[in-house]
Amino acid sequence: MKPIATLTMNPAVDVIAEVEQLQPGKKLRSPSRTDHPGGGGINVARVIRRFGGEVRAVFPAGGEVGERLSHLLERENVQYHAVPVTAQPRQNFVVHVKQPDELYHFVMPGAPLSEAEAERCLKELLRLQPRPRYLVASGSLPPGVDETFYARVAHLAHRHDMRLILDTSGAPLRAALDEGIYLIKPNQREFADLAGEPLAEDETQRREQVAAMLAQGNMETLIVTLGEAGAILATPQQQIRVRPPAIKGVSPVGAGDSFVALLVLKLAQGNAMQEALGYAVAAAAGAVLTRGTELCRVQDVERIYEQMSHDDTAIQIHGNP
Numbered sequence: 001m002k003p004i005a006t007l008t009m010n011p012a013v014d015v016i017a018e019v020e021q022l023q024p025g026k027k028l029r030s031p032s033r034t035d036h037p038g039g040g041g042i043n044v045a046r047v048i049r050r051f052g053g054e055v056r057a058v059f060p061a062g063g064e065v066g067e068r069l070s071h072l073l074e075r076e077n078v079q080y081h082a083v084p085v086t087a088q089p090r091q092n093f094v095v096h097v098k099q100p101d102e103l104y105h106f107v108m109p110g111a112p113l114s115e116a117e118a119e120r121c122l123k124e125l126l127r128l129q130p131r132p133r134y135l136v137a138s139g140s141l142p143p144g145v146d147e148t149f150y151a152r153v154a155h156l157a158h159r160h161d162m163r164l165i166l167d168t169s170g171a172p173l174r175a176a177l178d179e180g181i182y183l184i185k186p187n188q189r190e191f192a193d194l195a196g197e198p199l200a201e202d203e204t205q206r207r208e209q210v211a212a213m214l215a216q217g218n219m220e221t222l223i224v225t226l227g228e229a230g231a232i233l234a235t236p237q238q239q240i241r242v243r244p245p246a247i248k249g250v251s252p253v254g255a256g257d258s259f260v261a262l263l264v265l266k267l268a269q270g271n272a273m274q275e276a277l278g279y280a281v282a283a284a285a286g287a288v289l290t291r292g293t294e295l296c297r298v299q300d301v302e303r304i305y306e307q308m309s310h311d312d313t314a315i316q317i318h319g320n321p
Helices: 040-050 063-075 115-127 149-159 170-177 188-195 203-214 255-268 273-287 298-309
Strands: 004-007 012-019 033-038 056-061 079-084 090-097 102-106 134-138 163-167 181-184 219-225 231-234 238-242 315-319
Touching: 004 040, 004 115, 004 255, 012 063, 033 040, 033 063, 040 056, 040 063, 040 134, 040 255, 056 063, 056 115, 063 079, 079 115, 115 149, 134 149, 134 255, 149 163, 149 170, 163 255, 170 181, 170 188, 188 203, 188 219, 203 219, 203 231, 203 238, 219 255, 219 273, 231 273, 238 273, 255 273, 273 298, 273 315
Parallel strands: 004 056, 004 134, 012 090, 056 079, 134 163, 163 181, 181 219
Antiparallel strands: 012 033, 090 102, 219 231, 231 238, 238 315
């Protein structure tokens, strides 16, 4: 298996609570509290480890919340490199309201990082031994970090023969594309932002749009995720369309991170792109079966992938238009 590392510039501790119902103006008491480590790359690392893969998670962390984040990762046997900084990671809140059965996810702004602290995170990546072959940079950038930061990560990846999988959006993604990236994974909204037009409903037209973006030459692989409809993967040679079975979900939180985790794990293990994409779609589908930030479970993913493997329509391969 080729080495994998993740980079999370805006890590978090996700605090999960439960109340009977929402009542304005009253104290709402939760009978329990559960903390999970969070942030895009950290979630990717958690899932990779859950499936038996080896991964190293790099992130900035300071203060008591940073220590708690480290302890939570130790509990899940995730190898991590916490870069000492002044500010503490953010704390997000997930509240399950039992009546009615609803989930609320409150995402807090990240704590500011200085330019020097952001640079220390890049230096930590270069100290990793063995050097990662796959680097997943995922999530938003905290205040104080310039929107060209992921472009610097892409430049570093080129210089040191790392395949960068970048899962972010907006100006940081556009800046990074100027450097060239191994793989990006926009959803439909993010694709529309990059392309300047929404993704078409018609399959043929959609394939042409995906091929046109790939032809711009600033990425080797493009994956567009389609929510419950699966995903499209495009390389210069082909397009692969994967659809999961119909699933009654609980929460979409964590589906994107679960998708990236199984994709990179299977690629690092030497699987073909088609199989890696199939597992990624199964992981995203499995994640919607869990509440809050629990991410996908091994048994759910294996069951969904097995179901897909017996469906002749689940995976379709086409040449580029």
